[in-house]
Amino acid sequence: MTVLTIRRLGHRYGLTSVLSGVDLDLRAGETLALVGPSGCGKSTLLHVVAGLLEPSEGRVRSTFRGIGCVFQQPRLMPWKHAVDNIALGMKALRVPAAARRRRALEWAARMGLAAEDGRKYPHELSGGMQSRVALGRALAVAPELLLLDEPFAALDVGLKLELYAVLREQVERGGSAVLMITHDLMEAVRLADRIAVMAGGPGRVLHEFAVERPQAARSEAWIHRTTADLMGMPPVRECFGLAPAPEAGT
Structure with missing residues (x-):
């Protein structure tokens, strides 16, 4: 099986540790979204997977042939x-x-x-x-593996929806695996099969959620409801620095 495996990954810039103990797996045809606040090491992780950075510790193993990358800056x-x-x-x-x-x-x-x-x-x-x-x-x-760092952030809502459909087609027809970074939890719920929630100081994975419903069956109402449910979960609130959700009835 074609896979990306990340084990105990750590990375430092000088004396500053930006990633620590990251474990992730990604298989062909899957989309894994990384969500978390700015500065938690998401882009560094993507650069390591792309081979642009050598990790300070841990290992990254990929059997995918061909990588496509879209980073925060278009780099044209x-x-x-x-x-x-x-x-x-x-x-x-x-x-x-x-x-x-x-x-x-x-x-x-x-x-x-x-x-x-x-x-x-x-x-x-x-x-x-x-x-x-x-x-x-x-x-x-x-590409068999597509790495995306906030590729839709600068687009209007209508075009986003069009390009979401193009991305889904690439995954469904071509079997590409996608590792994407987004600050938009709703975008992750819309596109991903799994969501890894990261926090900083140094960057680490707090929790991973499976998005069980097939993408074709994700209605707008379901996407909004699921996003709201996730926003009430402690790991998600912790990663974005939010106070614990109030208990029901308070």
Whole structure:
């Protein structure tokens, strides 16, 4: 089985410990959401999984082939048009020029970019458009493992819902595994199969919740109700620095 396994992971920047004792597992076709306050090490964890950082302790083992990454900053090549940025990963995989341009144009359209936007340089695009290009670039290579760091934060609600559907299709049809960071608990309930709640000082996993209902059966009412239920649970309130929920009848 294709898996990502993280065991006793710790990381330090100098003398500051930002992650400690993190254990996580992710299988093909699953989406695992990491939620928690700023500074609890979520982005550092994603960078370690991506191979951009060497952990100070513990181990990360992955049998996935091909990783797609979308980080908090789009990290687009400023000298390339939007469509060429989307095609960048395919070029690294040596997809022929005509095929990668065709696929890049298709992904630009799926990301909600107009034809004229595809011909613009990153500095000519809004922050939301840059985020769409970065997501399209990651999905265009059909990765087995997709790492997402707040990829929808700069988008309006309507476009978020459209791109949520694109992401679900990638998971269902391509069998991709997704490890995503979000500050939006409702987004996690909407998209994830499991939610790992993290806290800082140093970063650690407080609790993991399974989201049992299939995504296709998650109505808006159910998503709102489940999010409210989670917000009343002690590990969730602790991770966001909230006071304990009042007891019923008080």
